[in-house]
Amino acid sequence: MSTSYLLVDGENIDATLGNSILGRRPHPEERPRWDRLLSFVQDTWGNPAKGLFFLNASSGLPMSFVQALRALGYTPVPLSGPAEEKIVDIAIQRTLDALAEREDDVMLVSHDGDFLASVEPLLDGTRRVGLVAFEEFRNSGFTDLVHRGMEFYDLEHDTRAFNSTLPRMRIIPIEEFDPAQFL
Template sequence: MDDNTQPTSYLLVDGENIDATLGTSILGRRPEPQERPRWDRLLAFTREKWGGSPRGLFFLNASSGMPMSFVQALRAIGYVPVPLSGPPDEKIVDIAIQRTLQSLAERDGDVMLVSHDGDFLEDLEPLLGTERRVGVIAFAEFRNHGFTPLIEQGLEPFDLEYDVHAFTSMLPRLRVIPIEEFDPTGFL
């Protein structure tokens, strides 16, 4: 790929992490299809926030088989699916995202990570303090606390529900509301 066609931003999605957090920590059960994020909204958010043409990479554990209908849906909305396989005792999606972050340190382009996982902190930090923009999309209250010092170094935090509007209905979340965002109508 030459410099004229290189995307201006990379959107790296750890879908399993988002799905697990949504199911375990917010819903208390496996999410129904209509309760999952609208993945196209993450691409649109990245494009609106940072401009350019984001290259969405959606990392999947395909060790037990390729989820073809989901892969086709991802392709249709503009993602590049990254199906992976490996031993059950290895976090293959995490390993692939870590390697991708390491590779991006040698390329131009902004980086938006979609995950709560602290396993990426070490590889995300070297991307900060450069010309590039670096962001993390997650449910703010479940984002690994190790991201806080990176926010102080320039990492841009975004909430999957409140900033990205990735869901079609409100989730049953309890969060601390900054007073400037407080709208009493949601409680009445």
């Protein structure tokens, strides 16, 4: 049985949530419940999930957050480097490239188009490859990968990773439309 690797670009998710959805820094209770995301991967793909949570620790290690991630079953990946380099992106790209040599499934949590070149080789028909993001903010380059087998999951609606409804404008598939939500 293969493993499903869950690669989390926490900075990207936090920035999108704060800047694009809430318009301010998210409060702790407004952030994703990361344990639900690991469970979602296991339940959706039926494999054991290994979560790697990439952190920019150039200005120090947020120990309480790292300990919480460990308690939830994640492996924190604390990184440091020059301020002008996107060290989290570099590490995730290298991890995606390394996973191309393995047969494991891969689910990326990010909106960032910087990962397109590293995701494409994974779409070789031998594994499942997915992207978890807020649908309206994911890089449009990922849409072109659907015909090659890329799977998309909305971070809020599909994974149910939030305790409350976010103030998002979402296109509703007719089979999901509930008029009671608007009355």
